[in-house]
Amino acid sequence: MSTQKPDLSPGQAESLPCSAPRCAWAKTELSIPYHDTEWGVPVHDDRLLFEFLILEGAQAGLSWETILKKRANYRRAFDNFDAQKIARYNARKVAQLLSNPGIVRNRLKIAATIQNAKAFLAVQKEFGSFDRYVWQFVGGQPKQNARTSLKQIPARAPESDAMSKDLLKRGFKFVGSTICYAFMQAVGLVNDHATNCFRYREVNGGGS
Numbered sequence: 001m002s003t004q005k006p007d008l009s010p011g012q013a014e015s016l017p018c019s020a021p022r023c024a025w026a027k028t029e030l031s032i033p034y035h036d037t038e039w040g041v042p043v044h045d046d047r048l049l050f051e052f053l054i055l056e057g058a059q060a061g062l063s064w065e066t067i068l069k070k071r072a073n074y075r076r077a078f079d080n081f082d083a084q085k086i087a088r089y090n091a092r093k094v095a096q097l098l099s100n101p102g103i104v105r106n107r108l109k110i111a112a113t114i115q116n117a118k119a120f121l122a123v124q125k126e127f128g129s130f131d132r133y134v135w136q137f138v139g140g141q142p143k144q145n146a147r148t149s150l151k152q153i154p155a156r157a158p159e160s161d162a163m164s165k166d167l168l169k170r171g172f173k174f175v176g177s178t179i180c181y182a183f184m185q186a187v188g189l190v191n192d193h194a195t196n197c198f199r200y201r202e203v204n205g206g207g208s
């Protein structure tokens with residue numbers, strides 16, 4: 001299917017991910033298009049920011065691949081991440097979600113999603129948008145890192161520590177610093193594409 005050949009010896013692929021055309025973690029049918037079109041692109045749409053916040057929390061303890069597989073089911077099950085609707089979910093809806101094999105059937109995560117919808121609406125009210133609120137943790141501009149290998153990418157950073165602390169204070173759940181950092185990478189608050197990945201410049205505004 002692919003028209004691109006990685007052109008790497010096996011040894012290189014293992015030890016020198018910086019010689020790959022794209023970030024070394026993107027190597028499956030689902031993760032490659034996700035990497036190539038979404039990961040790291042600055043997001044300013046509140047609905048999509050909320051979707052990523054929930055999906056990153058749902059991922060805790062699982063692989064991102066699992067979440068990508070379930071993503072369409074998540075959108076269907078959770079009213080396309082409409083926080084207004086999710087904030088009003090009742091016990092019957094929770095029971096329905098717990099019996100839905102298309103999502104991660106974890107009672108705590110489902111309860112957290114409803115709680116997070118409420119906290120999200122409160123943030124929107126206070127700041128005008130979640131977008132305005134969340135981008136303040138990087139000063140309003142994507143933080144351009146210069147990673148040359150996967151090993152250089154941390155699991156958390158001072159910015160995600162600050163975001164996590166503030167979200168927790170506001171009643172959000174499943175928003176530890178590691179989850180917040182993954183969120184920041186996904187929605188482009190930080191650019192963690194490897195410098196030689198073809199997307200590094202594109203998400204940096206170089207492509208437009």
Ligand SMILES: [Zn+2]
Nearest residue numbers: 023193197199
């Ligand atoms: Zn990349």
